[in-house]
Amino acid sequence: MNELLRTVSPIDGAVVVERPYATAAELDALLERARRAQAAWRARPVAERADILSRAVDAFVAERPRIARELTLQMGRPIAHSPGEVGGFEERARFMIGIAADALADLPAPDPKPGFTRFIRREPLGTVLVVAPWNYPYLTAVNAIVPALMAGNAVLLKPSSQTPLTAERMADAFAAAGLPDGLFQYAYLDHAATDGLIRDSRIDFVAFTGSVEGGRAVQRAAAERFIGVGLELGGKDPAYVRADADLEYSLDNLADGVFFNAGQSCCGIERIYVHRPRYDAFVEGFVARARRYVLGNPLDPATTLGPMVRTRAAEAVRAQIAEAVASGARSLIDEAEFPASGAGTPYLAPQVLVDVDHGMRVMMEESFGPVVGIMPVDSDAQAVALMNDSPYGLTASIWTADEAAALELGGNLATGTCFMNRCDYLDPALAWTGVGDSGRGCTLSPVGYEQLTRPKSYHLKTRI
The missing domain is CATH 3.40.309.10 (Aldehyde Dehydrogenase; Chain A, domain 2)
Incomplete structure (x- = not known):
């Protein structure tokens, strides 16, 4: 792995930011913190999670001018348009927070039986790895990060090397809101380190947005593990x-x-x-x-x-x-x-x-x-x-x-x-999904919670 991430602005070729890549020891520590934090977070009521994440959205939106300018410097979108990504982040985050209680509610069996309690509960997966692209780094990441946290998971974000500051701004917002330490973390990684991370048994789901070739690489890395992979890929x-x-x-x-x-x-x-x-x-x-x-x-x-x-x-x-x-x-x-x-x-x-x-x-x-x-x-x-x-x-x-x-x-x-x-x-009220080389899986809407949870059936005989 190269030791330093260097982001060059397309505006004039100037270096915008430099950050060290995460070491193997640092990644190990991140994963252990995520596991410990998630064990407590999953027991928190959905309403408490919603309160914390709503405050995080407030903190994020309050930094709109700074976030917009940094985005323009990193990837070149006109400053006249960059603030719109903050607005889109807010819209999607608030919607997914608002529907979480219903989307995660127990699903009763359709045919009640005397003497039995039967229902399906959606449980968190554990730690979700979100691999975000540079072109809409906030809009794509929020699709997985907020519902993953609302569902009781921990999140590890791997931002694009072109837009690394996006991870830091989201971390700032979550910290300001009082999100427990370890639930949202980020790491600067090259391709080889990302591949190794996907293969780690402490990663329970991968949400990837990027190229078709990138999606194939993610699938290969996850091929020997029985974990879900969400792929939002290309389009024509x-x-x-x-x-x-x-x-x-x-x-x-x-x-x-x-x-x-x-x-x-x-x-x-x-x-x-x-x-x-x-x-x-x-x-x-x-x-x-x-x-x-x-x-x-x-x-x-x-x-x-x-x-x-x-x-x-x-x-x-x-x-x-x-x-x-x-x-x-x-x-x-x-x-x-x-x-x-x-x-x-x-x-x-x-x-x-x-x-x-x-x-x-x-x-x-x-x-x-x-x-x-x-x-x-x-x-x-x-x-x-x-x-x-x-x-x-x-x-x-x-x-x-x-x-x-x-x-x-x-x-x-x-x-x-x-x-x-x-x-x-x-x-955000509709399922975001693709066909063919556009990928698989689904984000947004109530359906977007399905891939970030696993169903567990409860079949209780109450009368014997």
Whole structure:
């Protein structure tokens, strides 16, 4: 293991933070503290857990300006947008705290029998390892951390090396709220140490958010152990604009779905299919909106499109675009229109591609950048076939005035979430899950508590 974690800002290449990686002895101590703390925590009533975690959310939200600025420095999201992640953290945390009592309540047997007490109780697993990504480090981590703690587990967070300060801010909030020592801890780890941690018998569940290859590595590490693994992986999320869609509304929202966070979102829109009679008008309007983005230093409040997380990521997207153009696609935006964009930098202009097809990587592989391909379709059936022609299945959106049509089409889509007239949003009341290479398991909603607990049946004969 390297001895030092070093986070380099995509803004200007400056080192934002340096931290020592955890040693084997430190990890051992963390795990032992978690085990001891969890044994007492699981006996605390759910209402007491809720009070403490609600205070933690209060403490976290109170640090919004500091958290937002640190987030921008670490991963490059415009400062105009970064505070929104604090708001999203609060929304999800408060919702999962609020539903915990019902989600964790005993489930009585459906057919009462005289002389018997029978029910199912959801018990905590032990210690939950949360492996968080850099692109939405708070929004993804909260999905597992808060419900895991509410369910009576201890949590060990492994933050991304790009956004390490996020772990420290959450730890600050939990400490301020009086969460017992050892219940929430974090460790800075490289890949090898993370692999070893997953194999440790004191880890009882792994919640991973990241790449498909990262998910495979987590599965391999856990393969010889009988523990659960939740995987939130990639996406190549499609949108279908039907002939009856409100065009202006669809354009505004889909442009945001494509370019927000420089396209670095697992549920961002990466391909759009438009009913042919609306295609030309849609493309014209979409390009106009793409040209309105301001690419530049994300610390400038006027910036609406920041750099990608690193130069290597931007070059990968450039390569996809170049390959598509070489195969017959047309790029509709001249990079020179965005002076900050340039090869060898993480700054990349927004791009719109037409004359694309599914033989091109840009329409099949995750781009994770500010680029979208737009194709015309002649029918709902063709749109559904193309939307399903992907190894991913995280979300899909249908833009239409016809709710019945959206429901019918949604029933034929292989996706974890089907949207109508919105995209790139997680409703904490609904299950967040994926199909295929988008992963497995579920967070948020009452269903999100299921993978963080184990059912125990009580079958008591009270009359003998």
